[in-house]
Amino acid sequence: MTQKIIIDTDPGVDDAFAILLAFKSPEVNVLGLTTVFGNVALDTTSLNGLILADMAPYKVPVFKGESQPMEFSTDSYAEFVHGDDGFGNINWPASNSKLEDQHAVDWMIETIKANPNEVTLVALGPLTNLGRLVERAPEVIPLVKEVVIMGGTVHCTGNVSPVAEANIHNDPHAAELVFAASWNVVMLGLDVTSQMILTPEMTARIGANGSKQGELLAKASKFYIDFYYDSIGIRGCYLHDPSTIVYLTHPELFKTETGSIISITEGFAIGQTTFSPEGRKFKMLDWEGRSQHKVCMQVEGEKVLQLVEERLSTYA
Numbered sequence: 001m002t003q004k005i006i007i008d009t010d011p012g013v014d015d016a017f018a019i020l021l022a023f024k025s026p027e028v029n030v031l032g033l034t035t036v037f038g039n040v041a042l043d044t045t046s047l048n049g050l051i052l053a054d055m056a057p058y059k060v061p062v063f064k065g066e067s068q069p070m071e072f073s074t075d076s077y078a079e080f081v082h083g084d085d086g087f088g089n090i091n092w093p094a095s096n097s098k099l100e101d102q103h104a105v106d107w108m109i110e111t112i113k114a115n116p117n118e119v120t121l122v123a124l125g126p127l128t129n130l131g132r133l134v135e136r137a138p139e140v141i142p143l144v145k146e147v148v149i150m151g152g153t154v155h156c157t158g159n160v161s162p163v164a165e166a167n168i169h170n171d172p173h174a175a176e177l178v179f180a181a182s183w184n185v186v187m188l189g190l191d192v193t194s195q196m197i198l199t200p201e202m203t204a205r206i207g208a209n210g211s212k213q214g215e216l217l218a219k220a221s222k223f224y225i226d227f228y229y230d231s232i233g234i235r236g237c238y239l240h241d242p243s244t245i246v247y248l249t250h251p252e253l254f255k256t257e258t259g260s261i262i263s264i265t266e267g268f269a270i271g272q273t274t275f276s277p278e279g280r281k282f283k284m285l286d287w288e289g290r291s292q293h294k295v296c297m298q299v300e301g302e303k304v305l306q307l308v309e310e311r312l313s314t315y316a
Contacts, residue, residue: 006034007022009033010037012045012125013221013223014124014240014242028248028249029058030056033061033063038170040078048086050097064104069173088223092220109140120145122245126167127149135177146183146184152175152189175273176262179260179290188254190238191297196301209313214313239305243299257277258277258292258293259276259280
């Protein structure tokens with residue numbers, strides 16, 4: 001059965017790979033894109049959402065969400081990773097489509113209520129929109145089928161601090177609301193995404209199909225891959241956001257562990273995702289009664305990379 005999903009996103013080069021992969025995955029039906037600040041400012045992520053939605057084989061509405069974290073403000077984004085335009089400074093033509101008038105969070109709540117136990121939320125950016133959903137409409141939490149998050153890290157070093165991954169760090173308070181809620185969360189963090197490297201050769205093959213989708217991905221990835229080489233010396237980029245879509249379509253390629261997750265909201269470790277495995281007992285009572293979620297710890301990386309390349313190369 002086709003899975004109904006809402007993609008909450010801050011496009012973003014790897015967001016573009018994930019969203020276009022979702023459009024090419026018959027196992028999922030993208031009900032809409034909801035945008036959030038993150039890789040670049042909200043206005044830019046929303047315009048990029050329209051560009052990507054125009055490339056879908058069916059109508060995908062785009063709803064503008066939150067522009068700031070829940071408990072503090074920021075004007076710091078990741079342009080040095082994704083470019084000023086979020087797509088590697090490629091000057092891609094703007095979309096002629098329009099954003100929907102309804103706020104992203106209101107639309108998410110409405111859509112979940114209209115499709116109880118059928119909608120999976122796929123979060124590719126900071127969890128602010130999801131945090132607002134929990135805050136405004138806790139009654140919809142048990143109506144959500146699943147929440148699949150690209151973010152966090154358990155055993156790997158962080159990518160914005162020694163312990164924190166960017167999406168969680170960008171709004172740790174929202175992340176804590178999401179992890180504390182009693183819904184089914186799957187966290188795909190750096191523990192698995194850093195095991196998969198999308199190479200320049202792969203992105204070139206994706207771009208060689210002559211499609212607009214392939215052209216955008218191949219061009220945008222050059223800036224992104226250059227960042228990885230300059231910062232950590234690898235020839236390629238980690239497969240962050242697309243991993244969420246592959247998890248939905250081919251969960252057998254991932255190994256998960258169950259336990260509770262806490263997002264640290266202050267101090268030097270702000271944004272850290274701490275994990276307590278199911279069945280372990282600790283003296284600290286903070287962990288008692290926490291919701292139990294899944295965390296991806298291992299992945300069959302070569303199979304995931306092959307699947308991503310194959311599907312993204314089939315645009316025509």
